[in-house]
Amino acid sequence: MIFGNTSRNGNRSIIIKCEAVGESSPTVVYKGLYGPWTVEDSDIREVILYRSGLVTSAASFVIAASDAFLPNDSLLSDIIKQNLDLLYTLGACGLGLSLVLIHIYVTEIKRSLQALWVLGVLGSFVVYTTLAQPSGENLVQYVVNNPMAVWFIGPLFAALTGLVFKEGLCYGKLEAGILTFIIPAVLLGHLAGLMDDGVKLSLLASWMALFVIFAGRKFTQPIKDDIGDKSIFMFNSLPEEEKKAWVEKFEQQKFSQGP
Structure with missing residues (x-):
């Protein structure tokens, strides 16, 4: 498994390349506002x-x-x-x-x-x-x-x-x-x-x-352009309690990382 940083249209992303016998399928993981996401x-x-x-x-x-x-x-x-x-x-x-x-x-x-x-x-x-x-x-x-x-x-x-x-x-x-x-x-x-x-x-x-x-x-246009930041749609689809829990977790991580 190979990891590499890349940049597309200003968005940070990670390329994950999984190699098996006779098979190679790279997957790009984009860093969204509410977490990583991929194009399915x-x-x-x-x-x-x-x-x-x-x-x-x-x-x-x-x-x-x-x-x-x-x-x-x-x-x-x-x-x-x-x-x-x-x-x-x-x-x-x-x-x-x-x-x-x-x-x-x-x-x-x-x-x-x-x-x-x-x-x-x-x-x-x-x-x-x-x-x-x-x-x-x-x-x-x-x-x-x-x-x-x-x-x-x-x-x-x-x-x-x-x-x-x-x-x-x-x-x-x-x-x-x-x-x-x-x-x-x-x-x-x-x-x-x-x-x-x-x-x-x-x-x-x-x-x-x-x-x-x-x-x-x-x-x-690239497919991902019409998708936008998929993590936002994923977050918006969560129940209110899960949204609140995610925000609290995000704030804790931000606080622990410091300025």
Whole structure:
């Protein structure tokens, strides 16, 4: 067994390499705020699903939004128009999956984003069943033609804005930071009627491009980045009595080590 110190993105870690006959499997142990932790197979699956949800959401949005730039009489435009509700549903589901799996230290913030998603989904369902469908339109077309419907679907995109804001803040992703402003600008501009079609199309095109870059670049990050400090989540999952016992033990160790 070989131990060695290493440094990744400023986090201290230890590489433990266990060697057996015909087998070698290095394991990196990271030093967290509440103790050491490792990346397990379940963590990898969660991160991949989280990123896949973002890709699904981005792909669905880009395909649906591309209809705004296609000739109305084109075959591709007709195909997209016929499947706008499906694309909207896939995008919402992908975002929902990512919001379930996203790692945020403050549980209340995560729950707030999830609550916004639920409100947006419910609002979308209400608009579709009571307004869009009776008028013979799909949901997206109805919102385009009736800006006031943004009040109902808006929370869904507010949840998306919160997610990209978190990504931009935590990882310094420029595209995520710009999306934080573009998403509400497009929706509020459409709602208020203060933007002409040219401005809205320009912002929409920027949204499409940045969303693709954002989702694609997630797969260039190390898995551990999307996990964060796993020891914090492990600590938060403990019962209150165990948390108290751990804090007391930590304080005793800190006192015994001295300044």
